[in-house]
Amino acid sequence: MNNDSDLFFGYDEIKEIADRYPTPFHIYDEKGIRENARRLYRAFSWSKGFMNYFAVKACPNPYLVQILKQEGCGADCSSFPELLISEKVGMPGESIMFTSNDTPAGEYKKASELGAIINLDDITHIPSLEKNAGIPEVISFRYNPGPLRKTGAGNVIGNPEQSKYGLTKEQLFDAYRIMKEKGTVRFGLHTMIASNELNPDAFVETAGMLFDLVMEISGKLGITFEFVNLGGGIGIPYRPEQKAVDIEGLSESIREVYREKIEHGGLAPLKIFMENGRMMTGPFGYLVTTAIHEKHIYKEYIGVDACMANLMRPGMYGAYHHITVMGKENATKDHKYDVVGSLCENNDKFAIDRMLPEIKTGDIIAIHNAGAHGHAMGFNYNGKLRSAELLRKMDGSVMMIRRAETTKDYFATLDFSGSEYGSLAKQ
Numbered sequence: 001m002n003n004d005s006d007l008f009f010g011y012d013e014i015k016e017i018a019d020r021y022p023t024p025f026h027i028y029d030e031k032g033i034r035e036n037a038r039r040l041y042r043a044f045s046w047s048k049g050f051m052n053y054f055a056v057k058a059c060p061n062p063y064l065v066q067i068l069k070q071e072g073c074g075a076d077c078s079s080f081p082e083l084l085i086s087e088k089v090g091m092p093g094e095s096i097m098f099t100s101n102d103t104p105a106g107e108y109k110k111a112s113e114l115g116a117i118i119n120l121d122d123i124t125h126i127p128s129l130e131k132n133a134g135i136p137e138v139i140s141f142r143y144n145p146g147p148l149r150k151t152g153a154g155n156v157i158g159n160p161e162q163s164k165y166g167l168t169k170e171q172l173f174d175a176y177r178i179m180k181e182k183g184t185v186r187f188g189l190h191t192m193i194a195s196n197e198l199n200p201d202a203f204v205e206t207a208g209m210l211f212d213l214v215m216e217i218s219g220k221l222g223i224t225f226e227f228v229n230l231g232g233g234i235g236i237p238y239r240p241e242q243k244a245v246d247i248e249g250l251s252e253s254i255r256e257v258y259r260e261k262i263e264h265g266g267l268a269p270l271k272i273f274m275e276n277g278r279m280m281t282g283p284f285g286y287l288v289t290t291a292i293h294e295k296h297i298y299k300e301y302i303g304v305d306a307c308m309a310n311l312m313r314p315g316m317y318g319a320y321h322h323i324t325v326m327g328k329e330n331a332t333k334d335h336k337y338d339v340v341g342s343l344c345e346n347n348d349k350f351a352i353d354r355m356l357p358e359i360k361t362g363d364i365i366a367i368h369n370a371g372a373h374g375h376a377m378g379f380n381y382n383g384k385l386r387s388a389e390l391l392r393k394m395d396g397s398v399m400m401i402r403r404a405e406t407t408k409d410y411f412a413t414l415d416f417s418g419s420e421y422g423s424l425a426k427q
């Protein structure tokens with residue numbers, strides 16, 4: 001949602017919410033999330049068994065994972081806590097895809113206990129998997145095409161040849177052969193080479209690449225593939241001039257490639273999976289913050305009560321996030337500001353040289369597209385505490401789905417009682 005008019009709340013409503021829940025907070029729109037998920041599933045309804053495994057890392061809140069589960073999504077996990085979230089919301093076994101890398105042994109064990117589909121990042125992980133979890137009935141491998149595939153500039157993952165993920169093409173043949181010999185009977189193939197990609201052709205190309213590979217591997221090894229997983233990475237329009245990916249058009253193009261390569265190749269049925277995170281929740285979440293200072297030095301600064309610990313993308317990637325000054329949606333944008341947080345890092349800026357309406361202390365500011373890789377990337381540097389998460393439910397009411405951190409949380413892992421520091425404990 002990259003325009004002031006896209007907001008799912010108006011000034012009066014957010015003012016009332018902010019009176020009840022102090023800013024900063026993240027707020028998500030259940031209706032938007034559900035409708036978007038339904039649209040994705042409708043677009044791919046031609047593909048029997050289509051599933052989007054929501055990348056839990058994008059927004060690891062059980063309420064949101066639950067909502068997406070109700071809309072037919074699975075969960076894509078890459079760590080023990082993410083597996084636990086999926087377990088707690090009752091995600092059925094194979095609705096969990098465990099796509100990790102550099103994986104600790106215990107995580108294979110947990111994924112296996114949950115009955116998750118394990119998607120191996122490397123051929124050398126096979127012995128670790130066998131030792132800790134046994135040989136599963138179903139296996140998937142992550143493919144890294146390396147020099148065989150170039151991805152676009154601006155892609156967060158970057159050039160596949162420089163990326164740490166996945167197996168080479170030659171390794172894939174060995175990997176599936178080994179798993180077949182060890183007794184695995186169901187097979188999938190995965191790749192993820194795009195991130196925040198707005199060009200649908202990238203995904204159509206990826207589908208074609210995986211379909212070809214399925215043909216080649218199954219021909220050579222005599223195995224049948226049950227699914228391909230195109231990964232996540234469908235982008236969202238952060239900037240006002242950007243357009244959302246035409247999901248129906250993307251699905252139609254993949255369908256054509258499917259007909260040509262899979263149906264005509266005699267490889268049907270082959271399920272199509274994706275593991276989008278960003279496009280599932282990103283546009284439906286806002287970081288809401290209050291202007292607490294105006295500063296006039298060499299530039300004009302607006303200091304807000306949120307900081308980079310609540311939304312790291314602008315500071316980390318120089319990412320653009322649209323900003324709406326609540327109640328001033330239609331005012332002239334004739335002031336140039338840096339909108340900043342309080343971290344002692346000069347990259348703690350939500351916007352640089354942004355044209356906005358005149359901002360006064362106390363104004364409520366909504367930072368758009370913070371529903372994925374937003375709160376999730378939060379951290380405690382500089383003693384900053386992560387904010388609360390709110391959900392605006394279908395009936396318009398608002399509930400808190402994660403409380404804000406307190407100093408008690410911040411100190412929970414510290415021990416002030418040691419003898420040398422005894423005086424601290426007494427304070």
Ligand SMILES: *Cc1c(COP(=O)(O)O)cnc(C)c1O
Nearest residue numbers: 055099232233234275276277278
């Ligand atoms: C991060 C990640 C995703 C989700 O990416 P989005 O850009 O949020 O869609 C999916 N799969 C894997 C393996 C990932 O690492």
